[in-house]
Amino acid sequence: MKNIRIGIIGGTGGIGKWFARFFLNEGFKVQISGRKTGPDLPTLTRECPIVIVSVPIKATCQVIEQVGPLMPAESLLMDLTSLKEEPVKAMLRSSCCEVIGLHPLFGPEIKALTGHNVVICPARTKKWLPRIKAVFKKSRARIIETTPERHDEWMAQVQVLNHLNTITMGLALKRSGFDLKELYPVSTPAFDAKMELLKKIFGPNAGLYTQIITHNPHSDRVFKDYQQSLSELKKMIIRRNSEGLQKKIEKTKLFVSV
Numbered sequence: 046m047k048n049i050r051i052g053i054i055g056g057t058g059g060i061g062k063w064f065a066r067f068f069l070n071e072g073f074k075v076q077i078s079g080r081k082t083g084p085d086l087p088t089l090t091r092e093c094p095i096v097i098v099s100v101p102i103k104a105t106c107q108v109i110e111q112v113g114p115l116m117p118a119e120s121l122l123m124d125l126t127s128l129k130e131e132p133v134k135a136m137l138r139s140s141c142c143e144v145i146g147l148h149p150l151f152g153p154e155i156k157a158l159t160g161h162n163v164v165i166c167p168a169r170t171k172k173w174l175p176r177i178k179a180v181f182k183k184s185r186a187r188i189i190e191t192t193p194e195r196h197d198e199w200m201a202q203v204q205v206l207n208h209l210n211t212i213t214m215g216l217a218l219k220r221s222g223f224d225l226k227e228l229y230p231v232s233t234p235a236f237d238a239k240m241e242l243l244k245k246i247f248g249p250n251a252g253l254y255t256q257i258i259t260h261n262p263h264s265d266r267v268f269k270d271y272q273q274s275l276s277e278l279k280k281m282i283i284r285r286n287s288e289g290l291q292k293k294i295e296k297t298k299l300f301v302s303v
């Protein structure tokens with residue numbers, strides 16, 4: 046396995062670059078490409094029995110459609126996309142090789158895989174799956190195996206709802222007219238923690254978060270739930286109904302089954 050060459054399309058940026066370093070440290074040979082860097086797709090697929098697609102969500106299926114037909118039957122095509130249903134379908138449709146969808150549940154800021162979650166969606170695979178799992182297990186990642194459909198349902202809560210909530214707070218803060226410079230000196234630990242989340246989304250990577258929200262097939266449902274919850278809260282807050290609000294929170298029993 047160690048002598049195998051892994052090609053990472055999108056290996057010049059973000060999480061692709063992180064995995065290029067990871068696989069290099071694990072003893073693999075790694076070939077990266079971007080829009081203007083590295084080999085063209087025919088060369089990459091000829092030289093690399095494993096190819097990983099790690100490009101922005103909005104470009105992912107288009108890139109997969111280009112690379113898929115070039116993959117030899119005995120090779121492995123994977124992706125690192127934050128969504129799984131559409132990319133995995135595109136990989137199956139456009140190639141005849143083995144296909145595994147991956148979603149690392151962390152960003153390129155982490156130092157090592159230890160304790161971090163990686164979702165694996167085996168789609169059409171025989172010989173490669175145990176080898177790929179072995180690489181992650183060795184690095185002590187937590188592997189969660191599921192279907193692309195279930196993954197996207199989970200991510201609708203873990204990422205779409207989560208980021209929607211953070212964006213709503215950022216927009217409301219801006220609308221309030223307060224300058225953050227005035228609020229920082231009176232910050233609480235809870236506000237500080239929220240500010241760290243806001244910095245991520247209202248920063249240079251905004252495109253990643255907006256694509257995670259707008260491309261998830263369950264975003265409409267999440268938005269409806271969110272809007273309904275806000276409407277319920279609005280009624281109680283406007284009537285200064287603290288007992289009602291407290292009862293609502295207590296009756297929700299959010300952590301009972303945890």
Ligand SMILES: NC(=O)c1ccc[n+]([C@@H]2O[C@H](COP(=O)([O-])OP(=O)(O)OC[C@H]3O[C@@H](n4cnc5c(N)ncnc54)[C@H](OP(=O)(O)O)[C@@H]3O)[C@@H](O)[C@H]2O)c1
Pocket residue numbers: 054055056057058059060061078079080081082099100101102104105108125126127128148149150151152153253
């Ligand atoms: N960043 C994260 O925290 C994170 C975590 C988990 C999963 N992901 C997933 O990983 C994927 C990449 O995200 P990222 O944050 O790493 O993005 P990124 O930092 O913007 O990097 C994207 C990479 O794709 C290349 N690229 C862009 N458009 C392309 C195209 N049309 N054809 C070929 N290559 C193209 C870029 O190369 P050039 O600029 O050199 O052309 C760059 O290397 C996404 O699917 C995302 O959902 C990201």
